[in-house]
Amino acid sequence: MKVKSAVLQEMGRPTPYAKSKPIVIEELELAPPHDEEVLVKLLYAGLCHSDLSVINASRPRPTPMALGHEAVGRIQQVGKNVDNVQVGDIVSCVFVPSCGTCDSCRTGRPATCTTGSKANGAGLLLCGQSHLSRQVSKPTDPKVIHHLLGVAAFSTYSVMNKNSVVKIDPSIPPKYAAVFGCAVITGVGAVVNTAKIEFGASVAIVGLGGVGFCALLGALAAGASSIIVVDLEQSKLDLAKKLGASHAVLSTKDTSLDNLIQSIKQLTRQGRGVDYAFEMAGSGPTLKIAYGITRPGGTTVTAGLPHPETQFSISQVTITAEERTLKGSYLGSCVPTRDIPRYVQLYKEDQ
Numbered sequence: 001m002k003v004k005s006a007v008l009q010e011m012g013r014p015t016p017y018a019k020s021k022p023i024v025i026e027e028l029e030l031a032p033p034h035d036e037e038v039l040v041k042l043l044y045a046g047l048c049h050s051d052l053s054v055i056n057a058s059r060p061r062p063t064p065m066a067l068g069h070e071a072v073g074r075i076q077q078v079g080k081n082v083d084n085v086q087v088g089d090i091v092s093c094v095f096v097p098s099c100g101t102c103d104s105c106r107t108g109r110p111a112t113c114t115t116g117s118k119a120n121g122a123g124l125l126l127c128g129q130s131h132l133s134r135q136v137s138k139p140t141d142p143k144v145i146h147h148l149l150g151v152a153a154f155s156t157y158s159v160m161n162k163n164s165v166v167k168i169d170p171s172i173p174p175k176y177a178a179v180f181g182c183a184v185i186t187g188v189g190a191v192v193n194t195a196k197i198e199f200g201a202s203v204a205i206v207g208l209g210g211v212g213f214c215a216l217l218g219a220l221a222a223g224a225s226s227i228i229v230v231d232l233e234q235s236k237l238d239l240a241k242k243l244g245a246s247h248a249v250l251s252t253k254d255t256s257l258d259n260l261i262q263s264i265k266q267l268t269r270q271g272r273g274v275d276y277a278f279e280m281a282g283s284g285p286t287l288k289i290a291y292g293i294t295r296p297g298g299t300t301v302t303a304g305l306p307h308p309e310t311q312f313s314i315s316q317v318t319i320t321a322e323e324r325t326l327k328g329s330y331l332g333s334c335v336p337t338r339d340i341p342r343y344v345q346l347y348k349e350d351q
């Protein structure tokens with residue numbers, strides 16, 4: 001069938017993108033779903049920082065590529081081995097398709113599925129193929145269009161593996177439902193799955209994008225006693241305070257990291273730092289801040305996605321002598337079929 005997709009032509013074009021136009025809306029041919037796949041009519045999609053990270057080459061992927069991964073859609077057609085969704089279901093898209101059989105999947109860690117990560121890196125579906133292609137005038141022009149993260153949501157329709165979709169409550173307005181598959185599971189999951197914070201824990205969140213805000217909501221729902229938020233934008237800090245953050249700290253590009261770390265620690269019990277600090281911006285300095293404001297015995301979680309060449313150094317002895325933990329969190333360490341309906345329910349309960 002014919003579909004329209006926002007296709008990234010190549011990575012790393014210069015900014016401003018309004019001039020270099022790395023993305024073009026193209027009419028493409030979408031091949032029908034295989035037995036394990038579904039055809040989805042996309043209803044709403046969010047623009048996530050990870051889309052930008054592919055455009056600016058921080059997350060290198062093959063091009064041309066149909067972008068978009070944070071979305072909600074309606075099932076239009078199912079392959080004959082699909083049993084988790086039916087035609088007409090409203091689904092949240094999941095950006096790591098899990099195979100269900102690799103070591104990660106079998107041990108309850110589908111976010112790190114070996115087969116899914118490999119397919120995502122290659123810009124293909126789990127079946128090892130692309131379903132998108134374009135008409136070309138010259139035989140040397142690329143004909144195959146890759147799928148971003150098995151979803152390719154900036155399209156009118158897309159084909160996805162059955163494990164790239166989770167059925168959700170259709171009563172949620174689709175424009176809000178769209179963010180559950182990325183910002184919500186990543187942010188809330190970092191708090192409740194990766195860190196598993198205790199009731200009454202003290203928390204800091206460094207970086208208030210969609211994921212950082214969802215971490216704030218997760219920390220509130222999980223019963224954090226105090227929550228410090230850190231960002232470069234006052235308006236985001238104001239909103240975080242309204243939502244329930246205890247302290248808001250404005251950082252500026254010129255603030256010395258050491259001074260910032262010391263001033264944040266002053267807001268914590270005995271100035272020792274927080275029990276859990278979450279790095280949600282994906283940069284070296286933000287992880288340095290998050291690690292610096294974590295107390296001895298505490299846990300620092302990073303869910304941001306920096307450029308692969310970004311290095312992070314810490315005083316090694318702090319890990320030993322302060323019994324520190326540093327954890328990574330991808331897709332909120334979630335099990336999408338368990339967690340997305342749970343978070344949708346929390347949303348419906350006004351949390």
Ligand SMILES: [Zn+2]
Pocket residue numbers: 048049050051069070182183
């Ligand atoms: Zn995302």
Ligand SMILES: [Zn+2]
Pocket residue numbers: 098099100101102103104105106110112113114115116
């Ligand atoms: Zn797997």
